[in-house]
Amino acid sequence: MSIVDTLGRLITVELLSSSLRMTTPVLYATLGGIFSSEAGVLNVGLEGLMIIGAFFGVVGSVALGSAWGGLLVAILACLILSLAFAAVHLEWGADEMIVGLALNIFGYGLTTYLLVVMYDVSGYYSSEAIAGFQPLHIPGVEKLPLIGSILGGQFALVYLGFLAVFATWFVLYRTPWGFWLRSAGESPEAAETVGINLKLMKYSGVLIGGILCAVGGAFLSLAHLNLFSEEMTAGRGFLALAAVNFGDRKPLKCLAASLIFGFADALAIRLQRFGLPSQLVLMLPYIATVVVLTLSAIQRLAAQRARMSVRG
Amino acid sequence: MTARTEAEVVTDTSRLRAMLSSAGLQLLNYALILLLALGVGALAIAASGKDPVAAYQALLRGAFGSVRALANTLDRSTVMILAGLAAVLAFSTSVRNLGIEGQLYMGAFIAAWVGFGIDGLPSLLHIVLAFVASAIAGAAWGLVPILLRTRWDVDEIVTSLMFNYIATFFTAYLVAFPFKSDTTILPGTDPINATAKLPRFIRGSPLSVGFPMALVLVVVVYWFLFRTKQGYELRMVGMNPRFAAYAGLPVKRSALLGMLLSGAMAGVGGASLILGFFGRFITQFSLGYGWDGIVISLLAKNNPIAVIPAAIFYAGLANGSLEMQSATQVPTMLVSTVKGVIMFIVTAQVFLRHLARRSPR
Numbered sequence A: 001m002s003i004v005d006t007l008g009r010l011i012t013v014e015l016l017s018s019s020l021r022m023t024t025p026v027l028y029a030t031l032g033g034i035f036s037s038e039a040g041v042l043n044v045g046l047e048g049l050m051i052i053g054a055f056f057g058v059v060g061s062v063a064l065g066s067a068w069g070g071l072l073v074a075i076l077a078c079l080i081l082s083l084a085f086a087a088v089h090l091e092w093g094a095d096e097m098i099v100g101l102a103l104n105i106f107g108y109g110l111t112t113y114l115l116v117v118m119y120d121v122s123g124y125y126s127s128e129a130i131a132g133f134q135p136l137h138i139p140g141v142e143k144l145p146l147i148g149s150i151l152g153g154q155f156a157l158v159y160l161g162f163l164a165v166f167a168t169w170f171v172l173y174r175t176p177w178g179f180w181l182r183s184a185g186e187s188p189e190a191a192e193t194v195g196i197n198l199k200l201m202k203y204s205g206v207l208i209g210g211i212l213c214a215v216g217g218a219f220l221s222l223a224h225l226n227l228f229s230e231e232m233t234a235g236r237g238f239l240a241l242a243a244v245n246f247g248d249r250k251p252l253k254c255l256a257a258s259l260i261f262g263f264a265d266a267l268a269i270r271l272q273r274f275g276l277p278s279q280l281v282l283m284l285p286y287i288a289t290v291v292v293l294t295l296s297a298i299q300r301l302a303a304q305r306a307r308m309s310v311r312g
Numbered sequence B: 001m002t003a004r005t006e007a008e009v010v011t012d013t014s015r016l017r018a019m020l021s022s023a024g025l026q027l028l029n030y031a032l033i034l035l036l037a038l039g040v041g042a043l044a045i046a047a048s049g050k051d052p053v054a055a056y057q058a059l060l061r062g063a064f065g066s067v068r069a070l071a072n073t074l075d076r077s078t079v080m081i082l083a084g085l086a087a088v089l090a091f092s093t094s095v096r097n098l099g100i101e102g103q104l105y106m107g108a109f110i111a112a113w114v115g116f117g118i119d120g121l122p123s124l125l126h127i128v129l130a131f132v133a134s135a136i137a138g139a140a141w142g143l144v145p146i147l148l149r150t151r152w153d154v155d156e157i158v159t160s161l162m163f164n165y166i167a168t169f170f171t172a173y174l175v176a177f178p179f180k181s182d183t184t185i186l187p188g189t190d191p192i193n194a195t196a197k198l199p200r201f202i203r204g205s206p207l208s209v210g211f212p213m214a215l216v217l218v219v220v221v222y223w224f225l226f227r228t229k230q231g232y233e234l235r236m237v238g239m240n241p242r243f244a245a246y247a248g249l250p251v252k253r254s255a256l257l258g259m260l261l262s263g264a265m266a267g268v269g270g271a272s273l274i275l276g277f278f279g280r281f282i283t284q285f286s287l288g289y290g291w292d293g294i295v296i297s298l299l300a301k302n303n304p305i306a307v308i309p310a311a312i313f314y315a316g317l318a319n320g321s322l323e324m325q326s327a328t329q330v331p332t333m334l335v336s337t338v339k340g341v342i343m344f345i346v347t348a349q350v351f352l353r354h355l356a357r358r359s360p361r
Helices: A003-010 A013-038 A046-064 A067-090 A096-119 A147-151 A156-174 A176-186 A188-193 A198-222 A236-246 A251-272 A284-311 B002-047 B052-064 B067-091 B100-117 B123-152 B156-176 B210-227 B229-239 B241-246 B251-278 B289-299 B304-328 B334-346 B350-358
Strands: A124-126 A227-229
Touching: A003 A251, A013 A046, A013 A147, A013 A156, A013 A176, A013 A198, A013 A236, A013 A251, A046 A067, A046 A096, A046 A198, A046 A227, A046 A236, A067 A096, A067 A198, A067 B334, A096 B289, A096 B334, A156 A176, A156 A198, A156 A251, A176 A188, A176 A198, A188 A198, A198 A236, A236 A251, A236 A284, A236 B156, A251 A284, A284 B123, A284 B156, B002 B052, B002 B334, B052 B067, B052 B304, B067 B100, B067 B210, B067 B251, B067 B289, B067 B304, B100 B123, B100 B156, B100 B251, B100 B289, B123 B156, B123 B251, B210 B229, B210 B251, B210 B304, B229 B241, B229 B251, B241 B251, B251 B289, B289 B304, B289 B334, B304 B334
Parallel strands: none
Antiparallel strands: A124 A227
């Protein structure tokens, strides 16, 4: 069997389609990370926010009987937690990295505790009562050759995620508010002298970040599987952190990074079916992250050197 | 003239207050943080329809209520002290090592491998060899992230985090395939030889020589960081890397050394659990001790000596929660929530500021 054959069997329409699905949760968290780090707050707690979003998405879905209701509850929960993050950091001067780690520990602790208290299970909760998202069938899309079966039949949040990339770009680079937010992060002193409310900008960056993480988390638990498991985020919040770092906070570059991670995620699942040890292939997204970050750092350094030599 | 004496009186009292505040306010600060965290926990317990007082009584009993409970808590604190030291070594120098958990895993696995793979050694030699190997493994696991930073300026926060996942999956692979053992139901290695097991003190408790060893390492780390030139250099670079670079201190070498020492300590921590408690490597043995270590170093404000009470407190929470669950059916996971709250407020210094504000400047 030739390599082309193997690749052909490996890289299928199904793989690409599930790559888009696996990209979505990371993508939302990445966009969330962009907003918060553009405002000058490094949020290591994306992971914790996602797990809270995943859990309260299920809670809301069961209580309200609809996935969108679940999404709403997830957003509310993450807003409260992000507000706590922002307040502790901005009002009381706590170190942002430490508070971010606290978010992760708290998110894990609270969801595992509530899992037992509310549903009397530990580890994971799945039930008929969880209303999940339904795939969206846009007329015509699925009839398109090749890309139709990749793009068609995805969840609405998948399409919205890609729209959100452009929305993020537009808001950050084409509106005055986006300019204020970026200046609050880039040059706080200058921003303050021209009368930009620094604190307000930082609060909004963190809170928008929280909302987007909630969407990513709720997508994990309410799209495709309809269950909550305590380890379901599996470091996707950290991957998002890496994507923000790789993409240098530029929405399109960050999208590229999310796509790489989403593809690695989907590939890992697919490779397991080829009989490769699951433990090894599950390492893929994390190794890919390290490699991608390294390559982008080397590129950044080379660009810096080139600029220096031009100036010199 | 009267104004001047008044000013003198004010400075005198404020100096006194300053002296008192350093120790007294700190203690008060910790007490209030603990109270607030336990208060949040009590609300969570009450909301689930259980009795918070009974739950906390059981927690205390399970943590320190008898000689055996105390011994078990001290045993559990061993790995926490070592993970705490690993965090101190990283965070009081210039390394943001979020990969302690992964380094713990690698150290634990190598310790188990040395433990069951080598026969016929005298016990002391076998144990020392296992610890040394685990220290090397832990340090090696920190090497890539720190080299990537010193060489190409890749943020070690993210890469060291990624290495946690790589370590857990990699060791899970090792025990599922090359080191698969038929002697255990859980995915794990073969049991270690008797010569590699840490000697225990008390019948019915896993408390072993690991605990005094951890105490010795506390003193060693304290001595290193505060009494040697090398340690001073590391801390200076940690406090202000830019200034240290101007002053001609070797910033990159310090980062490398800080990470290696931190990783080695984490590896030893993992080994202490395997050689002292489990007797073999099993997947998911750690329960997040690497993360606990970071919080412990935070509570201890990066002081190696203060790591001891902080770790014992954390171990008490963990052990007490088991008794709490069996006596009052309040799930052990409550403790993770309480831990999260503690971490939330501990760096905020909310109370400290408030208390300081009330005293005249």
